[in-house]
């Protein structure tokens with residue numbers, strides 16, 4: 001790590017815990033998305049742009065929400081061109097839609113892609129600029145203008161984007177995923193409505209749930225963790241370890257879906273303050289280069305990064321094992337850390353998550369390492385520094 005990266009990590013570690021990031025007001029429970037709609041109308045919003053993705057719109061998931069908004073007297077327009085890992089073009093087309101409709105508020109309904117796209121649209125609209133000009137952490141950027149009133153309803157229990165200060169947008173031409181980081185993007189109100197999640201197929205439930213687990217674990221082992229993020233990360237980890245297998249095998253269980261939705265938001269609150277780590281830094285490259293879904297990339301990489309980091313954070317991993325009921329009575333920290341990593345491997349295997357990336361190529365290693373380490377170093381509070389050689393060794397294990 002060079003001097004500037006080291007300094008930036010130190011500044012992040014000192015400054016971030018002192019900042020009081022906004023937290024959205026949350027409605028929780030089956031049908032809570034409809035309560036949110038009535039509340040939005042009560043704030044004086046008149047013209048609302050609903051942002052979602054094409055499949056969700058076509059399957060009618062947002063129909064009751066649109067009906068509730070209209071019943072409450074709002075004029076509603078829908079932008080449903082969001083795709084997984086939305087690119088700059090989708091964001092800019094959304095900005096045009098927002099302007100043409102003269103929206104005075106935005107409601108995102110969908111997974112992280114829909115919520116992030118809405119955040120990026122709002123930031124580009126407010127600042128009259130292109131998403132490529134807004135990437136990076138606001139601490140190091142020129143001040144940005146406030147966005148229109150923003151509300152969100154997540155339909156996956158994974159990214160936690162409904163509570164985070166981040167949005168991920170892709171430069172499809174350069175095959176790079178960028179993060180925009182600014183507290184102005186946190187919605188003012190959200191609904192965690194499990195009735196919208198019971199139709200999530202197992203092959204989406206599994207990786208999105210593992211994304212949430214990765215957020216909790218990376219936040220917990222981060223050097224930027226605080227007492228508050230620790231509490232959130234422990235609760236989220238215990239809940240995901242307990243509930244994700246059932247959400248996967250019996251997706252219609254509303255109570256389990258609600259527990260996952262709440263855990264995912266808690267993990268979001270934790271990592272947006274404590275940061276993530278190498279799992280995300282490498283997963284973003286798998287998404288940018290090979291279009292591997294974000295949660296799937298995290299799930300595959302997580303055990304390897306924990307194995308690498310364990311020597312510097314065994315007691316932290318042991319805490320997570322204890323709160324999750326993993327390991328045996330009398331186990332020491334190293335044994336518990338090993339049991340926790342083994343449990344993650346078992347969860348992956350039980351949910352048909354592979355151990356390698358079928359498209360990963362050795363000739364891409366240099367590019368992946370350059371980008372992952374430049375994302376991680378100076379930004380994330382990783383417990384153990386990973387060199388280029390360590391990174392290559394890990395990538396070797398990820399080759400199919």
Ligand SMILES: NC(=O)c1ccc[n+]([C@@H]2O[C@H](COP(=O)([O-])OP(=O)(O)OC[C@H]3O[C@@H](n4cnc5c(N)ncnc54)[C@H](O)[C@@H]3O)[C@@H](O)[C@H]2O)c1
Nearest residue numbers: 084085111112113155156159161164166167168199200294
């Ligand atoms: N902003 C953040 O803090 C943050 C954090 C982590 C990840 N991300 C980003 O979020 C994106 C991934 O979001 P995601 O994992 O939620 O997936 P997604 O939004 O890309 O959705 C994945 C698929 O699931 C479908 N889907 C969503 N909800 C459904 C439901 N209830 N029923 C049936 N199908 C449903 C969608 O139509 C889509 O095809 C990535 O771009 C990732 O980088 C952002």
Ligand SMILES: [Fe+2]
Nearest residue numbers: 159211215294
């Ligand atoms: Fe993530």
